[in-house]
Amino acid sequence: MKEKMVDPELWRLISAYLFILMLLFIVKWRGIKREKTILIATARMSIQLILVGYLLTLIFKHPIPFVTLLIVLLMETFAIFNIYKQAGGFLSKKLKISIAVSMLSGSLLSLFFFNMVVIHFQPWYEPRYFIPIAGMIIGNSMTGITLGVKNLLEGMKKQKQYVEGALMLGAKPEEASRSIVNSAFDSAILPTLNNMLGMGIVFLPGMMTGQILAGASPLVAIEYQLVVLLGITGSTALCVILFIQLGTKQFFNEKAQLVLKNGE
Incomplete structure (x- = not known):
């Protein structure tokens, strides 16, 4: 028999913010200047989640293909700009294009394959499935590309002499x-x-925990978590390798010379 999910009362939900107070006390005690960041992050998280909750409730009641795709596109846009921000330093126009193309093509290809072949829910645009799965795939792909960008930029700068030496000895840029x-x-x-x-x-993991709390069988929750994690892994790998292949070329000019300003 499926159990009803426990809905915490308002005062119990508010009591969870005691953990934030504990964190504030710790950073204050240790002299770490993070109070403002913690307060802003907590406020933004709370407001954003509440707004998203009401928005998703409306969308779930009235599923429309255009709206579902629009939300996914907005998620992709925010993810791409977040990569630009987190990468730090100067990113050339060509490198930004490489990031955007890799993120969009890799995550969307993985998302549609996952939804239409692996899970195969009906209708294909059902927001109750499409949007949460898109969030997991896009979010993890974003993290992967961000790390890839940072490490590629750092590696090119730190190993500049090694790369230039190899080029002088006749090695191709890829080598x-x-x-x-x-x-x-x-x-x-x-x-x-x-x-x-x-x-x-x-x-x-969060998805499995959420399903169990909602009353789903642990075995069913495990099945979903397995396929989702495999989809996340595939999407992350695909997005990163696409960026690596496209982005690396931006560090070399037509004469196969290393250009640290990302090809500009």
């Missing part, structure tokens, strides 16, 4: 930057692999 590219890719997918290694023993 001269191979170790940097491989390191950037490895760093980008490492968080996802760590999650896979610890999942089920060290921690229970």
Whole structure:
């Protein structure tokens, strides 16, 4: 028999903010200047989640293909601009295009394959499934590309002499930057692999926990979590490798010379 999900009372929900007060006390005690950031993050999180909750309730009641796709496109847009922001430093126009193309093509291809082949829910635009799954795939792909961008930029700067030396000895740009590219890719997918290694023993993932709390069978929750994590892993890997392939070219000019200002 399916159990009813526990709906916490308002005062119990508010009591959870005691953990934020505890965090504020700790940073104040240790002299860490993070009080403002913590307060802003907490306020933004609360307001954004409440607004999203009301918005999703409306969308779930009136599913429309255009609205579902529009929300996914907005999620992609915010993810791309967040990558630009988190990457830090100067990003050339060509490198930004590489990031956008990689993020859009990799995550959307993975998302539609996952929804239409693996889960295969009907109708295909059902927002109750489409939007949460899109959020997980896009969010993790965003993290992967962000790490890839940071490590590629850092690697090119720190190993400038090595790359230029290899180019002078006749190596092609792909060969001269191979170790940097491989390191950037490895760093980008490492968080996802760590999650896979610890999942089920060290921690229970959010989707699985949510379904169990909602009364679903643990076995059914595990099935969904497995396929979602596999989809996330595939999307992250695809987005990162696309960016690595496109982005690396922006560090070299037509004469196969290293250009640290990202090809501009």
